[in-house]
Amino acid sequence: MDSRPIGVFDSGIGGLTVLKALRERLPDETFLYLGDTARVPYGTKGVATIRRFALQAARYLESRGVKRLVVACNTASSHAIDLLRRECSVPVEGVVEPGVQAALEATRGHVGVIGTPATIASDRYGELLRQVRDDLRIENQHCPLFVPLAEEGWTDDAIALSVAERYLAGLRRLGVDTLILGCTHYPLLKGVISQVMGDEVVLVDSALVLAEAVARDLDEDDAHSPGPGQVKLIVSDMPQRFGEISRRFLDMDVGEVEVVDLELQAGSTPAGKENP
């Protein structure tokens, strides 16, 4: 048994979809969720910046004594997972590999990937999909307005539908049979995405597969917590607003939301200053 918490990190609120799946699969675990709300979004930023921010977040969660690190952000997973695995002393799980696995199980040969500009530019999904099946047809599409729409709460109305139509009509015409929701915000827009793509297209949300992978990993190492499970939220900005959203979304009492200055933390540990 191992009662230490599992660290989960995202640029903002999107990773709450992952935290919810983890809680449901692993109710006895304690989760430390870190949202970098002072610097959200990551998906429109450059590779070196994304890596620097991700490394700061990982080091902070390590300093809080986590036993596992879950990168609940596709942008950080796409660009920084190898770096984090190299730099962290605990096992690191991202959202990209589980998404790839789920897509491979679902597809009949034609996969679409949607994500932030940074995730799409990395072509990380395509790379991992082709490693297993080089006969797949793969289409990529970035959707930068989906994150602000989800953050504004406009997820199921005429504007959301028009934006989804503009981004996704090309993928529908090309006939993809499976669509990877390559950003943890996107499950919040599942309704309009499905309306545009049609019911026969499988939408892949990696949260469930990821939770399975983490559970299996804890099994193997006999590292489950004896319980009772808890959730502790930490953000770099706007704790009150984050607390309200989280309470509603997780449907639980999340207590006080802590605030941390990740830049200041990085300043106090010289290694965190590296710009890889």
Place this chain on the structure above:
Amino acid sequence: MDSRPIGVFDSGIGGLTVLKALRERLPDETFLYLGDTARVPYGTKGVATIRRFALQAARYLESRGVKRLVVACNTASSHAIDLLRRECSVPVEGVVEPGVQAALEATRGHVGVIGTPATIASDRYGELLRQVRDDLRIENQHCPLFVPLAEEGWTDDAIALSVAERYLAGLRRLGVDTLILGCTHYPLLKGVISQVMGDEVVLVDSALVLAEAVARDLDEDDAHSPGPGQVKLIVSDMPQRFGEISRRFLDMDVGEVEVVDLELQAGSTPAGKENP
């Protein structure tokens, strides 16, 4: 005469609308424009964070030897201008006061203010307007999706119009006669904003009034540059994309875009660490 540059700073690309007006009014000046693209947007963030970021940007521009500092960002102007005036050794001009002045000249008594959630929450425009005319009717409306729409370049289409309609219909119904565009991104959406509000409503873009104020200030101190005027761009992320947008928007050769890590800079000057 004073050949030192004028520092201009914004969270991202929005301040280019201000830089353009400054260039046109003061063609002999050299401008150092700093866009904090690693942490954009500011307008959805908390007050302490906005102040910390603004102070880091100001200190950086001071370290580059500017003679004036222009805060070309409504969010930072609304929350941090007093702090910057206290902390900086050079005169500081923001975009809020010129916008207030222009609105007072234009209005017949009913003013609308649109801006980011942080700017609207500050009620800085309302406060300054009421100081001069306490009989004014003032309406506030935040428009969080306008910034990502402008950054995506969707400024003049059906989606932009639907978003503008949703945010602004209430202000139109209330009958405001003057609308302050309280975010430097919003002039990019002038077309759809005007379409929703109607031609008779005056749209206030503070860039021109601000450029006038800076020119007057240089007159008074006999601090104009002998020329030739130049523009030097500095960002905290994505220099290439920023260079392309700037070249197109300013219609000039902007040369190489520099990159600076504002967090690292702040770390090396202990005073920059203060969280006011």
